[in-house]
Amino acid sequence: MDLAIYAVQEATARGRVYPEAESSSGRNPWQRDRDRVIHSTAFRVLQYKTQVFVNHEGDFFRTRLTHSLEVAQIARSIARSLRLNEDLTECLALAHDLGHPPFGHAGEDALQEGMKDYNGFCHNDQSLRQVTRLEQRYVEFDGLNLTWESLEGLAKHNGPVANPDPYLKAYDQFYPMELSSYASTEAQIASISDDIAYHSHDLDDGLRAGLLQFDDLKDLPIVGEALYEARKVMQESSVSEHRSNRLRHEMNRRVIDVLVSDLKKQTLLNIQELQPQNADDIRYAQTGIVQFSPEVGHANQMIRQFLYKNLYHHWRVNRMSRKGRMLVQELFGVLSTNTDLLPKEWQVRLEKAQEKKKKSGAMRVVADYIAGMTDRYAMEEYQRLTDLAIST
Template sequence: MAHAPYAADPELSRGRLYPLRSDGARGPRDEFQRDRDRIVHSIAFRRLRHKTQVFVAPDDDHFRVRLTHSLEVAQIGRTIARALGLNEDLTEALCLAHDLGHPPFGHAGEAALKAAMAEVGGFDHNAHTLRILTRLESPYLHHPGLNLSWEMLEGLAKHNGPVRHPGWALAAIDREWPLDLDTQPSLEAQVAALSDDIAYDNHDIDDGIRAGLLPVEVALEQPLIRETWEAARARWPDCRDDLLLREVIRDQIGRMVGDLIDESRRRIAAAGIVSLSGVRAAGAPLIAFSPAMASAERALKRFMYANLYHHPAQLAVAAQAGRVVAGLAGAYVADPDRLPESWRLTLPDDEPARTRHIGDFIAGMTDRYAIARHREVVGPVEMPDGI
């Protein structure tokens, strides 16, 4: 498929920090296809199947976790990239990798780990994604990290926009290989960021209703949901609510994707963008919802925080999850001999590297591994029932 002139081009990639072997032994793939495949084959990607999306350590096999969410984001991202003539492989790779840096228990775990590491610079899941890919995930014999392309690392570093004040982890990576943090990201990275929003805006509604924390009648108080529901009900007047919900989620994703494609085309044309350098020099994002949809999407987010993410049952689980992460951090900092052997052997002697190393270990844990380690090194922990 022919790409637009402003799409990322693997033939024009700035390359990798460490040169690749060039004998063709690993198959006929371009730079961005290799990036995608390295993500899919990574241990960090596999761990996402046991990391919280919305519900901590969910008992129901049908709830989303970080892995299934990432796959759904990638599907949405590829659809948008194809419609806009962007590079689908880079878009997919960015979508698949965007959540690799999340610690156990989602945002509750991140808040606890950030507090535990406050004296050594804190913790940020986005920067930790880059740290995993450039430092911690090291399956190759001749270099640390996955040795991804510059475009891949740049997109992950600033898919939410230019980074004016990078924290310690991202700053260290940027010093080693500058990622032009003060410019706009590629359109592929911008697509990945909004594909993430579209996916969780809609799929969290589905999971919240399925969990019994977001009753359908409460969900229908939200204007965007109600509008989509009423349109689907008009087409399927006799459909059961649970089946109609699936239609609503599909319809709403379709509405948001279609709006984003139309508005992005308008912005790209209005800005006269004809190259990737023009994208990076633009003073604002070019991938965006229309003003009306952007307003509706912000209202939907506010509704979800009020009625699902901050639901008393969710807050109770989050509080306990935070105690698990804080307890692990305290125990390992106080007695690093409790670390597994491979982490003990690579423990730095000096601060802040020593505590950050312990933070790396905790951040890589899945929910269930964190609970098991807490029971081993701290004491019993019971997550509240009902989730």
């Protein structure tokens, strides 16, 4: 496909930290990046990490893995329609949650609390650590040796970085990513596709779990209209509303269609106004180029607020989250004060960190170890360390 002039181009790619020969199979740099992400340990274990519902709560709820695949599908379709670099977009969508700890945001909150005196914890920064240091698959280097463009997109998943983590600062000095600027159009698409995916699909999971009811949604912008149209189609097709799975899916795909269609239209308007001549014109723009229209952007915020109030803080979800938070807190407490309990390979990492005579390095090793756990492994490790089981 003929790429737009503002797309990330192979001819102007900035390369990798450790130079490598071109792929013998003819893959471009971002196809290689995508494949490395897919084959990474961190990507594989996303299958057993919480999205909203703990993995063992049910076989049909989203996990971090299925969420990442859904983000990639949405992001790639948007990139294709805007004539952007699909492979880079897909890579970033698949990699954006590689640093997420077990038990979703409850686990992240627990690690943030444990690491508050040691530069904190953020799953976005952890994703960068995962692909630059923690993955150990290659003889020549640690990490996955992804391209500059992929690393930039991960570092700026939420936009320009105002107060970067020390690891981001160090990496920026070593391999400059200009953290105060925006990322590429492709990275911006991957980021906003994350919102589209989890808003629409968390509604679906909430309905499936019985924590939300269809009538709760009828006044919610975009969602209410989609629900009305879905019910209308079912009535015209003489399908009973008791077939709630069909109603959910029909509503959900309409929500995604409205959000994606509006995003593409508004982004094209923004591009026409900016008239970028290359990818750097996107990076150094005064604002992000990939946006919803004001009306849909406001509606999207209302969907977010609804989900926080009615799903993420539902008493049943709160119970699951509390157990996950407590478990991660306990694991961090035990392992940070008894680092000799870490597995052998992590003892090696610990020794390297302690050579610098900084406690923050040792605490970071503990956080790295816990962040890489699945929900199930974290529960098993907790039981091994305490002889106490967490009931599910």
